[in-house]
Amino acid sequence: MSDRCDSCGDDGPDLATVQRIYVIVDEQHQPAGHRLSDEFETWCAICRVTYPHQDVSAEP
Numbered sequence: 001m002s003d004r005c006d007s008c009g010d011d012g013p014d015l016a017t018v019q020r021i022y023v024i025v026d027e028q029h030q031p032a033g034h035r036l037s038d039e040f041e042t043w044c045a046i047c048r049v050t051y052p053h054q055d056v057s058a059e060p
């Protein structure tokens with residue numbers, strides 16, 4: 001687990017391990033589903049509020 005947010009680079013006190021959720025859009029740029037990232041990332045509290053993600057409860 002990193003000591004900085006992998007999304008914005010902040011070194012906030014409330015970092016957590018997450019998997020980013022990518023939103024898939026179709027040819028008309030309409031949301032068509034979502035896909036879970038293959039990689040674990042460390043995110044600050046602000047990024048966890050701002051961007052779609054799934055919390056990783058078990059530490060690797």
Ligand SMILES: [Zn+2]
Nearest residue numbers: 005008044047
């Ligand atoms: Zn962040």
